[in-house]
Amino acid sequence: MTSNRGASLRSSSHSLTASCSSTNPGVPAPAAGHDWGMFGLKFLKAMARDPVSALPAECFERHDVMRRIAHRHVLFPSAPDTVRDVFRADGQLLNITPMQVRRFRPAIGDGMIAASGIPWQRQRDCGQALLTEAMSKMQEAQEIGAFAKELRAILSQPSDDVFATLKKACLTRFIDLLFQRGTKAIDTLPVEDFVTAVDAFIMPRQSLTLADIVPLPAQAAHRTHAFDSLIEIEGRRIGLTQRLEKKGVPVRDFVVSMLIGFYPTALALVWLAIVASTNAALHNRLHTEAQATNAEDIRPRSMPFTMASLREIMRLYPPFPFATREVLRNGVLGAHAVRRGTFVLLSPYLIHRHKRLWRNPEHFDPARFSGTQHDRNRYLPFGGGQRHCIGSALSMRVLLEGAHALFVDGLIPTPCPRPVRERGMFVLLPDQRIAWPGS
Incomplete structure (x- = not known):
């Protein structure tokens, strides 16, 4: 060249x-x-x-x-038919790339995000069983509103970083559900230490460099050892460790993979708070709906506008802006012939803002998700195909509870000195801290 x-x-x-x-x-x-x-x-x-x-x-x-x-040798799919073929081919014609494995393995070892083939399928099967149990628990009336009430109490205190507050609260909720603790993790476990451990892994990887793409040795990274004692004690208590060992699933790697969903959940909530802080009509409608909903009745059918707003937030600010795959053998994706070794770079961020797929794509409009089902090949905040996030339903329920707590008291984040913009390519973060006034 x-x-x-x-x-x-x-x-x-x-x-x-x-x-x-x-x-x-x-x-x-x-x-x-x-x-x-x-x-x-x-x-x-x-x-x-x-x-x-x-x-x-x-x-x-x-x-x-x-x-x-x-x-x-690179494909950026955006047409729905090509995205559909990418999802269908994932795990057969396509596989996760060495780049993706290098980015995640230092923190979660051979957990679901980095695993493939039979090890991945075993973990997925175990994960679906655990999430079914967690969703069943959330159906209990006293359990539905517990997190919303707990988070509301936390948000009554001023904070100079509401994202940090939401991360801690969401991780607490995930731990409580996974380990069946009954909403006690916030009082009895070092949740803040767990969040710090995950931050130590995520924050240095916000700038995607060529070192992440070309086959270079993996950089040293902070492994989330803070979770080890939690996994050992709680996993043994509820029999989770024995279940996973019997299935041949790496216990620690699996549990961290399951808990990592707290991060994008908190992120969607903070983006909703940011958008609502500059849109009075949106904030008032979210506040009115939250006030009209009892904490014990937080469900999609009772908060339809809030649910639509959360879906729209994840369209504009998908937690993971892109995913990478590599073609294993010559084949066809959509109208494109692809060769072995081709990089497939699937970007929800690009697809969700593509002018040929969405009307006024840069505009925040919850009405897009009011009573309509969008093509899953052009709306993919949780991915798609066999690697579709198995915790998506659980995450949406926690998001709805969190949104109720955020808006029921009518509080608005403290205005920032300049417009908040997105940054990073690992997860999509706000580029400045968002202060919370408390009640």
């Missing part, structure tokens, strides 16, 4: 593939310091607005992944 060669990303049935050509003259050259990283948020936003975009030419001289792009 010579330095005067670039790449234009062309659209075919608005599925994006990478090809080598002259740099698109209609796209201005990136200024110094501009976020033109291959998977930067600005790049994904540009593709959502206009699928024909460009990458700086010098990228193609340095790394194998860039050579793959230049030779059409």
Whole structure:
């Protein structure tokens, strides 16, 4: 590759593939310091607005992944039929990439996110059984409102970082449900230490670099050992450890994989609070619906507008902006022939904001989810196919409880000195702390 060669990303049935050509003259050259990283948020936003975009030419001289792009070895699927085929082929024609394994294994070992094949299926089966038990427990009237009341009490105190508060509360809820503790974790366990351990893994990985893409040795990472005593004591108490060992499932890795859902759950709540803080009509409607709903009756049918708002939040701010897969053998995805070794980069962030898939995609509009079911191949906050998040139903119930607690008292986050924007490519975080006034 010579330095005067670039790449234009062309659209075919608005599925994006990478090809080598002259740099698109209609796209201005990136200024110094501009976020033109291959998977930067600005790049994904540009593709959502206009699928024909460009990458700086010098990228193609340095790394194998860039050579793959230049030779059409990368697919950015966005058309629903191509996304559908990606989901169908996952685990057969496609597999998780070494990049994805390297990013997660330091924290969760061979847990569900990093596992594949038979080990993954065993963990999924065990996870579905545990989540069925947890959902059954949530049906009990006294259990439905417990978290909302607990979180409401926590939110009555001022906080300079409401996301930190929500992370702690959501992890407490996940621990209570998984280990059947009866909402006591907040008083008897070092939940804050658990959150710190997960933050230590997630925060340094917010900037996706070429070191994450090309086959380099995994960087040293903080393993979430803080959970070990919890798993040992609580897992033995309820028989979970014995059940998992009998199935040949790694206990610690599995439990951390199950609990990690607290992070995107808290994140969706904080994004809803941020959007509502600048939209008085939205805030008032959420407040009115929460006030009209008893804590013991927090259900989708009793809070339809709040549920629609949560779904819309996860459209605009999907917790995980993209996922990677690698093609195992030559095949076809949608209208695209793909070769062995091709990277498939599936971005909910891009798809959820694609102008050909959504009307006014940058606009927050809960009405999109009022009484309608959207094509699962263009709305995928929990992924899809065989790796669809098995905890999605549980997460939505916890989200509804959390939203009730956030808005029932009519509190609004303290205004920030500048607009809050998203940052990061591992999970989609706000770029500044959000203060909470308390009651």
